[in-house]
Amino acid sequence: MLNLLGVIIAFIVIIVLIRKKFNFGLSLILGSLIVGVFSLREIDPVDIPKAIIEASFYSFKTDQIVTQTIELALLMTLIFILAKLMQETGAITKLIDSLRTFFSKGGTLGVIPAVYGLMPVPGGALFSAPMINKEGDKYHLDKNQKNFLNIWFRHVWFPIYPISSAMILICSEKFSDINIYSLILANVPAFIAIIIIGFILLKKFITNAPKQQTNPTKDYSGLMFILPPIVPLVFYAVLQLFGFPQIRSFLIGVVFSIILVYFITNINRRDYIQALKKSLTWKLGVAIFGIMIFREMFEVSGANVIIADMIGNLPFPAIWMVALIPLLLGSLTGYNLGAIALSYFLVEPFFSYTGIGIIGLTSIIFMSSFVGYLVSPIHLCNVLSSDYLKTDTTRMYKMFIPAAVLLLLIHITIVVFSSGFLS
Numbered sequence: 001m002l003n004l005l006g007v008i009i010a011f012i013v014i015i016v017l018i019r020k021k022f023n024f025g026l027s028l029i030l031g032s033l034i035v036g037v038f039s040l041r042e043i044d045p046v047d048i049p050k051a052i053i054e055a056s057f058y059s060f061k062t063d064q065i066v067t068q069t070i071e072l073a074l075l076m077t078l079i080f081i082l083a084k085l086m087q088e089t090g091a092i093t094k095l096i097d098s099l100r101t102f103f104s105k106g107g108t109l110g111v112i113p114a115v116y117g118l119m120p121v122p123g124g125a126l127f128s129a130p131m132i133n134k135e136g137d138k139y140h141l142d143k144n145q146k147n148f149l150n151i152w153f154r155h156v157w158f159p160i161y162p163i164s165s166a167m168i169l170i171c172s173e174k175f176s177d178i179n180i181y182s183l184i185l186a187n188v189p190a191f192i193a194i195i196i197i198g199f200i201l202l203k204k205f206i207t208n209a210p211k212q213q214t215n216p217t218k219d220y221s222g223l224m225f226i227l228p229p230i231v232p233l234v235f236y237a238v239l240q241l242f243g244f245p246q247i248r249s250f251l252i253g254v255v256f257s258i259i260l261v262y263f264i265t266n267i268n269r270r271d272y273i274q275a276l277k278k279s280l281t282w283k284l285g286v287a288i289f290g291i292m293i294f295r296e297m298f299e300v301s302g303a304n305v306i307i308a309d310m311i312g313n314l315p316f317p318a319i320w321m322v323a324l325i326p327l328l329l330g331s332l333t334g335y336n337l338g339a340i341a342l343s344y345f346l347v348e349p350f351f352s353y354t355g356i357g358i359i360g361l362t363s364i365i366f367m368s369s370f371v372g373y374l375v376s377p378i379h380l381c382n383v384l385s386s387d388y389l390k391t392d393t394t395r396m397y398k399m400f401i402p403a404a405v406l407l408l409l410i411h412i413t414i415v416v417f418s419s420g421f422l423s
Helices: 002-019 024-038 047-056 068-088 091-102 108-116 125-138 143-154 165-171 180-205 221-240 246-264 269-279 283-301 303-311 318-333 336-353 358-375 380-388 393-417
Strands: none
Touching: 002 024, 002 283, 002 303, 002 318, 002 336, 024 047, 024 283, 024 336, 047 068, 047 283, 068 091, 068 165, 068 221, 068 246, 068 269, 068 283, 091 108, 091 221, 108 125, 108 143, 108 180, 125 143, 125 380, 143 180, 143 380, 143 393, 165 180, 165 246, 165 283, 165 336, 165 358, 180 358, 180 393, 221 246, 246 269, 283 336, 318 336, 318 358, 318 393, 336 358, 358 393, 380 393
16 A cells, blocks of 8 residues: 555645646656655566656567657647747737737637637736736726636637647547547537637626727738647648658647748748747656656556555545546646646546546546636636736636636536447
8 A cells, every 4th residue: 555655645745846836747757756666565676767768768568669758748849839939929919910800899808818828838828918908998897807808718729729738648648549639529518618608708797898999900911820820730630641640740730830930920030040949948848758757657556456446435426536636636736737647547447437438538537627727826827817917816716716617517517418429
């Protein structure tokens, strides 16, 4: 049982370090070592470095080099670079200016953060906060209503956005190993629900707002900047027809998009290179290695077998655990990728007791961790948006928590009743 105790201690250490803003990937690697040390009665000391190597680049089972973790780390880094390039070059701002042409009656209050949501970078709600603040003043919104709309609509794409790090991870071979578009299909009800809930509240907020004058000037030139976020999806769809692996398909598409930004923004080469340098980060790459190492160490320790053996004595439905553990970890970590990485293998032993197929279960885990992350007071978007708007995340909880809980209940209900189709 020492191995199980090691897992518990590792989780506590990881969550404390995350809340202290310590690097997520390094926190997971430290947690992996804790699990390994506490498991030395069940494993040999050499199994600890072997697990690290197995998770990173070499399979001892097949005696072959494996590149999945390296490719995934590279993909996450390149997605971040693409997102930052879109911001540094002003492409996102130009796209929003053009989209204003199509929306009126408060629609821009949803569209502005939603467009920024196409760029999945940590704390991205800060970029849309100034525009939401200015736009919200036209409709006499208070700062908590502005904050809610900024956070809610920034994350509207998460259930169906295939180049988000969380979705790529949970569909990867070491996790659910399902086609990413199968998960998107399962998440469509949640996507529709998050839009409807958001616009119902938006309309409620602007009910008594003064009538706005329409802008006769039409500007469509910025619409071309929707291409960089969409191109990777096209590459993925086409390359899948030729049997390319999911991650490599996205890699090719994202690299193409990074190059595309240079040509469609008319930026000079020196500024483009400077923007590229500012976009470089090692944190996401380390996070992916940390996730894979922690997962491998968890399996090597044998703690997963103990958890599976304990399930038969549970006095409540296993589906509750599949939903509640990711929800809790999402709230505690304020990090969707981290919540999925930590919760998936904890709830995996419950799968066979639910009567739901792997696609449906993956969808529940994804949305539960998302909802927990969405409302977490340490979620970076919440922290930065609240700080800019001079409020606090908890001050919008009276509208935020009911909306988020309703979203999750709708999604879980639909998944449970359509489980026969999601297998």
